[in-house]
Amino acid sequence: MKLSKEVKTAILVISGILFLIFGINYLKGVNLLAGANTYYTEFDYNALAKSSVVTIKGNNVGQVRSIEYIPETTKTRVGFTVDNDLEFSKNSVIRMYSSGLMGENALAIIPANDSEWAQDGTVLTSEVEKGLIDKLAGNFSEISTDLGTTLKSADTLLLGLNTIIRDDSDVGLKHAIAELNATIKSFKTLSNSFNTLVNKNEESLSSVIRNVDSISTNLAAVSSDLNKANVSETMASLNATLASVNGILTNLENGQGSMGKLLTDEKLYHNLEVASMQLKELLQDFKLNPKRYVNVSVFGGKNKEEYVKPEDERQ
Structure with missing residues (x-):
């Protein structure tokens, strides 16, 4: 949507007022944010x-x-x-x-x-x-002592103001009042411009308000759906599952069950290592000396070689 000059002017004026308020309070040491x-x-x-x-x-x-x-x-x-x-x-x-x-x-x-x-x-x-x-x-x-002096000064000030009001020159108070009146007229013109701006964009403003109302309705529906989702029950189920997994890990660390013993029993690990090495050696010996394990003889002869158990179980 293309913004008119009046809308741009209004946005600029409002932004300037907000910046001025923020700046004055910031100089006073007050952070509005x-x-x-x-x-x-x-x-x-x-x-x-x-x-x-x-x-x-x-x-x-x-x-x-x-x-x-x-x-x-x-x-x-x-x-x-x-x-x-x-x-x-x-x-x-x-x-x-x-x-x-x-x-x-x-x-x-x-x-x-x-x-x-x-x-x-x-x-x-x-x-x-x-x-x-x-x-x-x-x-x-000293308030009561200075009160009389203050009243005399006020009286002198009023006499001076009367003299200024009677002054018809350009430097007199009448000229200042005339300028103030012109300023008020300018503000009145600006107010009329704002009213015209609102009247011209009344349909757009109504559309924006309807969109905001629609968004708030959608947010209320989302909140209702979250309430119906039983998030607490889901979290309770998740906590129970995590507790079960934690129990399994604790049993593994304590050496309970087959997996626990496999993880914590060094003797079982040693036996598995020895068995793996022996299997490897057996397969290698079978490949090098097949006649030691398969004896085919037409005359019924015997293999004279006998198996010798090594001193180290890993050999």
Whole structure:
């Protein structure tokens, strides 16, 4: 089926959006293709943000996912995810520390030296880096002091915005709003194009959906046939056969039966070897001295040569 330009454009746009989402999360240290376990810890103060990094020995291994205040305990519960390939003890300590000059905070896993591995959902013990507690307390106490200054700055900012709005020049806010309006119109046009694309390919989309439904039905039928195949009985019969063969091999190794004795009895092997060699010598002697075994005489004469038993049975 030949794809139209609209379909190709839609595929390109969707692929770009997916790649952008994957790239942003990858730069944050989150691999969307790998699984992750979620762990929890609690602090008296919250100095973290969602997407704060989680490290172990300086390496990024996870990310903060949830921050929730618990009124019953007056603590803040922090949930963070770590790649499920990383294993650490449930007795490890989660330390909050300052990770940069801009005041960002992060979590560090301080592993314990034991093999009691933490599981998904485990609540871990927490601690705060020395000196960070005083900094947090100071920040909270200075909120009320800085509130008045913040309000004054906000008022000044609003006055400046009013001046910009009244500015009729090209650098004013009106020009920016006009550009934003044009952008919204472009998105509206793109939305109409998508609607037109769907309407034109409605029959093809319906066919694809029917094919998917047919595939799921076939998979259900295959699963039903496998259930009726009595796979467990077949495996049980196979196990019994293997056990029987194993018993036969054990008897052979223990020298039981004719085959077992032939494999393990060295004396029997020696006798068979001697008998084979004697048979070979007998046939050779018969070929060289046939008169010794077949005596044909018109006058009834006798062969005077007598058989002499060799000293070695192999001769």
